[in-house]
Amino acid sequence: MPNTALITGASAGIGKELARYHAAQGGDVILTARREESLNELAAELENNHRIKAHVIASDLAASGAGEKLYNDVKAVGLDVDILINNAGFGGHGIHTERDLSAELSMIDLNVKTLAALTHRFGGDMAARGGGRILNVGSTAGFMPGPQQAVYFATKAFVNSFSQAIDHELRPKGVTCTVLAPGYVETEFAEVANLEGTDLTKSERSAASVAKHGYDAMMAGKLVTINEFGLGVLMNWVVPMLPRRMALKMVDRMQSK
Numbered sequence: 001m002p003n004t005a006l007i008t009g010a011s012a013g014i015g016k017e018l019a020r021y022h023a024a025q026g027g028d029v030i031l032t033a034r035r036e037e038s039l040n041e042l043a044a045e046l047e048n049n050h051r052i053k054a055h056v057i058a059s060d061l062a063a064s065g066a067g068e069k070l071y072n073d074v075k076a077v078g079l080d081v082d083i084l085i086n087n088a089g090f091g092g093h094g095i096h097t098e099r100d101l102s103a104e105l106s107m108i109d110l111n112v113k114t115l116a117a118l119t120h121r122f123g124g125d126m127a128a129r130g131g132g133r134i135l136n137v138g139s140t141a142g143f144m145p146g147p148q149q150a151v152y153f154a155t156k157a158f159v160n161s162f163s164q165a166i167d168h169e170l171r172p173k174g175v176t177c178t179v180l181a182p183g184y185v186e187t188e189f190a191e192v193a194n195l196e197g198t199d200l201t202k203s204e205r206s207a208a209s210v211a212k213h214g215y216d217a218m219m220a221g222k223l224v225t226i227n228e229f230g231l232g233v234l235m236n237w238v239v240p241m242l243p244r245r246m247a248l249k250m251v252d253r254m255q256s257k
């Protein structure tokens with residue numbers, strides 16, 4: 001049975017572990033991110049350890065039209081995508097008006113635009129074939145506004161909202177869409193986002209455990225999943241009840257250095 005997963009952001013962190021986990025179940029992978037060498041190393045590791053085929057398509061997914069281009073590249077090599085994992089993303093610490101505007105817009109391009117384009121293209125194909133799975137990596141950041149990472153939190157709110165609506169639209173056609181909304185995970189994320197030293201980075205969840213949690217939830221067709229039980233209670237039951245300004249102050253404090 002064809003079981004090919006396209007995984008964005010597969011060169012590091014959660015995406016790399018999602019690729020390892022899928023390959024361990026016997027599934028082929030299409031790995032994409034910017035760092036081609038890391039992708040090739042992972043592809044070799046997966047093909048050596050499992051009886052699967054690993055394809056590499058290196059791409060800057062924040063570039064203009066990147067989602068469309070990746071779709072065309074996948075089609076050009078004659079592959080169908082049975083599982084789409086939109087995992088690539090990055091954050092960035094600081095006051096929005098003091099941060100580099102191009103970095104803020106690039107975050108929207110990657111975390112929002114490319115994710116939507118890939119969901120549109122590959123989700124459309126899955127619906128036409130009558131089946132498929134989509135896993136969009138959101139964040140607990142998507143459940144509230146985030147002073148000192150205003151754009152990042154807003155991009156993840158988009159992912160949470162968009163993915164649930166897509167699941168509702170495509171489920172009758174045999175396609176599910178799951179949001180994985182992790183809390184802090186030990187990856188390159190904090191360094192890239194310049195968040196080291198903030199209270200946000202205190203928990204120590206491994207990328208492998210979060211990847212397994214998200215992948216299993218996707219296969220079970222869950223709508224939204226948070227990998228830590230306590231955080232789930234906080235996001236679903238406590239945060240929505242907080243006065244808005246109290247929530248803003250709480251997040252601001254957590255992201256202060």
Ligand SMILES: NC(=O)c1ccc[n+]([C@@H]2O[C@H](COP(=O)([O-])OP(=O)(O)OC[C@H]3O[C@@H](n4cnc5c(N)ncnc54)[C@H](OP(=O)(O)O)[C@@H]3O)[C@@H](O)[C@H]2O)c1
Pocket residue numbers: 008009010011012013014015032033034035036059060061062063087088089090091110137138139140181182183184185186187188189190192207
């Ligand atoms: N770590 C956390 O605490 C945490 C918590 C909640 C949600 N998340 C989400 O989890 C997802 C994965 O993050 P992570 O923690 O695994 O971070 P990571 O270790 O920094 O990995 C990010 C991945 O995204 C890729 N990427 C970044 N910019 C890209 C671009 N322009 N084009 C193509 N690929 C790009 C990176 O590859 P290249 O650099 O090779 O391009 C890398 O493979 C993200 O969506 C993040 O928002 C993370």
